[in-house]
Amino acid sequence: MSGLTMRHWLNNTLLALAVTLAGCSGQSWQTLDITGVMPELAFELTYENGETVTADQFEGRITLLYFGFTHCPDICPLTLSRLASVMRQLTPEERSELQVLFVSVDPARDSPEHLAHYTSAFGPEFEGLTGNQDALRALTRRYRVTYSYGSEDEHGFYDVSHSSAIFVFDRSRAARLVIRDSDPDSAVLNDLRQLI
Amino acid sequence: MQLKTSNMLTQPLPEGLRGLVAVILLLAGASVTAEEWSTQHERLRVLPGSVPAAGYFTLENRSPAEIELVGAESPAYDRIELHRSIREDGMSRMERVSGIELAPGERIEFVPGGYHLMLFDPRQPLSPGDQVDITLHLESQQAITRSFRVMEISEQ
Numbered sequence: 178m179s180g181l182t183m184r185h186w187l188n189n190t191l192l193a194l195a196v197t198l199a200g201c202s203g204q205s206w207q208t209l210d211i212t213g214v215m216p217e218l219a220f221e222l223t224y225e226n227g228e229t230v231t232a233d234q235f236e237g238r239i240t241l242l243y244f245g246f247t248h249c250p251d252i253c254p255l256t257l258s259r260l261a262s263v264m265r266q267l268t269p270e271e272r273s274e275l276q277v278l279f280v281s282v283d284p285a286r287d288s289p290e291h292l293a294h295y296t297s298a299f300g301p302e303f304e305g306l307t308g309n310q311d312a313l314r315a316l317t318r319r320y321r322v323t324y325s326y327g328s329e330d331e332h333g334f335y336d337v338s339h340s341s342a343i344f345v346f347d348r349s350r351a352a353r354l355v356i357r358d359s360d361p362d363s364a365v366l367n368d369l370r371q372l373i
Numbered sequence: 374m375q376l377k378t379s380n381m382l383t384q385p386l387p388e389g390l391r392g393l394v395a396v397i398l399l400l401a402g403a404s405v406t407a408e409e410w411s412t413q414h415e416r417l418r419v420l421p422g423s424v425p426a427a428g429y430f431t432l433e434n435r436s437p438a439e440i441e442l443v444g445a446e447s448p449a450y451d452r453i454e455l456h457r458s459i460r461e462d463g464m465s466r467m468e469r470v471s472g473i474e475l476a477p478g479e480r481i482e483f484v485p486g487g488y489h490l491m492l493f494d495p496r497q498p499l500s501p502g503d504q505v506d507i508t509l510h511l512e513s514q515q516a517i518t519r520s521f522r523v524m525e526i527s528e529q
Contacts (some may be wrong), residue, residue, distance in 0.1 A: 247420065250427035250492075251458045252465045254418055255485040258527040265527075294421045298526045322463070330469070332452070334425075334493070338466035358460050 204371050207364035208345075208356045215344075215352035218242070220316045222280065222308040225293035230306070232350060238276045239372050241356075242344040244317060244324060246283035246337045247295045253279075256343070257299045263365050264302060267373075272302060274348075274373045280316065281307040282324040283337050320344055320352075347372055409436045410475075412509070415521040417492070418485075418528070419499045426499075428453070428490030428507060428521055429483045434475035441512035443472045449505045451494035458486055467491075472512060485529070501525045 217232075218240060224230040241260065245253035257279065264272050279296055281287035284307045287295075292305025307313075317323055322340035329335045345354035345368070353372060356365055415430040434440045445453040455470040473488065475481060483489050490507070499505065501523050508518040 247422065247424045249465075249467070250418070250420070250425040251456070251467065251485055251489045252460070254420060254427070254526065258418075258529065261527040262529060291422050295424075298421050300527075327466070332493070336467045338464055341460050341463055341465040357463070 206354060206368050206371070208354045208360045208368045210353070211344075211355050212351070212353050215320055217352060218346045218350040219319065220306075220308075220312065222306040222312055222316070223289055225289050225296065225305045227289045235276060235278065236350055237348055239274055239348060239369065240346040240350070241275065241277045242280065242320075242346065243277065243342075244280050244282050244322065244339045246281050246339070247287050247291065248283065248334070249337070252341065256341070257296075257303065259362065260343070260365075261299045261303070263362050263369070264300065266362075266366055267369070271370070271373050275302050275369065277303045279303060279305050280313070281305060282313050282317070282339055283326075284308065284310075284313070345369075345372065409515065410434050410440055410511070410517070412517070412519050415507070415519045416524045416528075417499075417505060417521045418526065419495070419501075419523050420526065423495055426450070426492040426495065427485070428492055429485065430490075430519070430521070431480060431482050432473075432475065432509075433480040434477055437477050439474055439476055440515075441472045441474045442509060443512045444510040445490055445507055446510070447492065447505060447507045449496055449499065449507075450492040451496065453493070453507070454491045455488070456491045457488050460486065499523050 218235070219232045221229060221231050243256060245256070247253070257277070260277055264275060277299075279292070281292055287305075287307050289305070289307065292307060296303040296305040313324070317340070322342060324337060324339040327336035327338065341358050343356035344352060345356060347353050354368055411433050413431040415428075417426050417428050419426045428445075432442060442455065444455065447453060455473060457468050457470050459466055459468060470488070473481060481488065503523040504520045505523065506518050507521050508516050510516045
């Protein structure tokens with residue numbers, strides 16, 4: 178068997194094995210299952226209260242990680258409010274097992290204090306984080322996403338383009354799912370309940 | 374009848390007169406609406422701090438000619454722009470739009486994730502349930518003012 182054919186065979190076998198194992202676990206995921214594909218949650222960022230925090234301090238709850246910025250009037254509030262609406266369909270006990278980490282990739286405009294105010298509008302489970310460019314690049318690169326700043330208009334406003342994905346980590350910080358724009362609320366609810 | 378309401382409504386009016394103007398506008402708006410263009414579901418999502426807000430509504434061109442929405446203004450904000458959110462290849466971004474053309478009979482929806490008004494620098498604090506007057510401007514110099522309701526933040 179040539180090298181290329183061997184690799185294809187190996188890939189196909191691994192894929193078949195992964196699919197079989199997924200079926201065996203008895204869980205069916207409706208959002209994107211990334212178990213084993215992405216590294217565990219790790220970061221060093223600034224929390225809403227201005228203190229430096231690391232990911233291990235958020236262990237013990239299911240974490241939903243979303244990148245955005247507060248000067249985003251449409252997509253970010255839409256995403257966060259959709260999450261809030263899904264979470265309202267859970268019981269208070271289930272909800273207490275979740276936390277949404279909104280990581281602002283716009284530290285120039287999003288101070289920790291402002292983030293605290295912003296996230297509180299969506300619910301107590303929503304928390305804000307930001308950091309310097311090194312910390313933000315490290316985190317986005319870790320999950321293979323990116324962000325970039327648009328040019329300033331005549332009023333000094335600039336847009337920030339960012340990933341629309343929501344990453345979901347389990348209680349031990351393992352990366353488990355990606356929620357995409359195309360995933361309906363019912364899929365998100367189904368998967369969150371399975372993780373809880 | 375074409376009614377230019379923009380100048381009247383950007384000035385604050387005394388209470389009693391405001392009520393009278395509102396009634397006149399309602400009647401005037403109704404006749405302008407029936408002949409020319411109409412809006413529905415006018416709502417704003419206002420966020421904490423002075424960050425830009427988003428405005429949503431449905432706009433329908435009921436005239437026999439093409440119309441173009443070119444801007445908006447409000448006594449409650451320093452400036453309003455037309456924007457469109459774009460989600461492609463897993464990324465989200467926004468683009469400013471200078472005008473939106475509607476053919477006769479055409480309808481467009483300004484909804485979360487798509488076209489929206491972007492309202493900069495609020496002049497007053499706003500809360501869910503408040504009503505905000507916004508004047509929509511067409512390229513043809515026509516304008517109508519609508520009352521936009523401030524939504525609950527988590528409203529879809």
